[in-house]
């Protein structure tokens with residue numbers, strides 16, 4: 001009886017997120033989680049949190065290892081409508097390992113604390129989070145703890161075939177016959193990720209690397225194909241700079257901009273302005289899907305001793321959480337017909353950003369990341385009249401996207417034409 005009264009008295013405090021100290025017990029005895037331990041850990045988390053956690057295998061590496069992602073969300077079985085999917089991916093270069101372990105920590109942190117902390121509870125309630133600690137487990141298996149630089153011949157950086165996975169994606173500037181040729185030798189890790197990226201309505205993503213400390217944003221290549229030092233900007237440069245700053249400004253070392261003998265104003269850089277590369281994953285995300293991806297370099301040393309992991313967690317915890325919240329900037333909503341049926345594959349077009357239409361999901365949802373400002377927006381879909389233009393004032397206050405739905409009416413039956421909108425960029429299998 002006494003315990004009950006005591007517990008009841010504590011309820012308001014618990015509800016406000018005050019009572020419990022955060023659980024970071026995963027930092028004890030720091031070590032890198034092996035592939036076997038990862039399979040084990042994710043299975044245990046799914047069992048302990050059946051509603052909030054779900055293990056996915058996105059595919060398999062060349063040597064058959066599972067490419068695992070843990071989904072963390074209010075309802076990991078059935079994503080609640082308009083909950084934005086976000087992904088964090090690490091260890092694409094097998095010998096760049098800090099991000100790998102940070103995502104293992106982040107999974108345990110989110111699940112261990114969503115009932116203890118108001119902030120984490122809200123984040124998990126409103127966001128569909130996918131964490132993939134390694135997209136190159138074969139490369140990791142060849143890498144050695146304590147090696148700050150890559151091994152000779154970049155063993156461990158590439159996959160088991162020695163291919164650099166961050167040069168292996170379809171490229172927006174490549175001619176179709178080159179792309180087809182390259183598709184024949186595409187690595188299984190790349191193919192699995194590309195398929196995943198275009199088949200889920202991801203909104204925001206980060207890809208964690210090492211060997212520098214900086215937040216880099218698209219594009220990574222340009223038509224000029226200079227080796228470096230010329231910016232190649234997307235139409236969404238303002239959003240990308242805000243996303244990159246969100247990580248860097250919250251990171252006590254990255255924000256200084258002078259690390260590992262590099263110099264980056266504010267700790268951020270346009271990819272091509274640093275060095276050009278083709279076939280990278282961040283450009284693929286932006287050019288072939290709705291997803292906005294950053295490439296985040298976490299440490300000068302690629303594979304530091306495990307003893308440095310707790311301090312890496314301390315530096316990166318705030319940036320990791322704040323970047324997840326950025327999935328809620330801008331506008332979101334549903335596109336539907338007069339009977340309320342969702343319209344998939346409709347486009348949301350923002351004046352001044354016409355080159356980057358956002359497409360609705362199968363359930364008619366869209367999320368359009370935007371920085372604060374006044375925007376004119378309309379929706380269009382094949383077989384429907386475009387909606388009237390709407391003027392919107394985006395403030396991004398309260399970390400919640402502005403809700404704007406669009407109702408479309410079918411084009412008249414005497415209309416003989418092909419409709420309104422077709423985006424040849426978009427990539428479907």
Ligand SMILES: *[C@@H]1O[C@H](CO)[C@@H](O)[C@H](O)[C@H]1NC(C)=O
Pocket residue numbers: 074117118119120121122125
């Ligand atoms: C999250 O959602 C659950 C279920 O709807 C609710 O009980 C809980 O209070 C929410 N937590 C926060 C922090 O909003």
Ligand SMILES: *[C@@H]1O[C@H](CO)[C@@H](O)[C@H](O)[C@H]1NC(C)=O
Pocket residue numbers: 260261300
């Ligand atoms: C930075 O450059 C100096 C001089 O070239 C070199 O001695 C040092 O090892 C470099 N540091 C890093 C982290 O690369």
Ligand SMILES: [Zn+2]
Pocket residue numbers: 093096209210
């Ligand atoms: Zn890398």
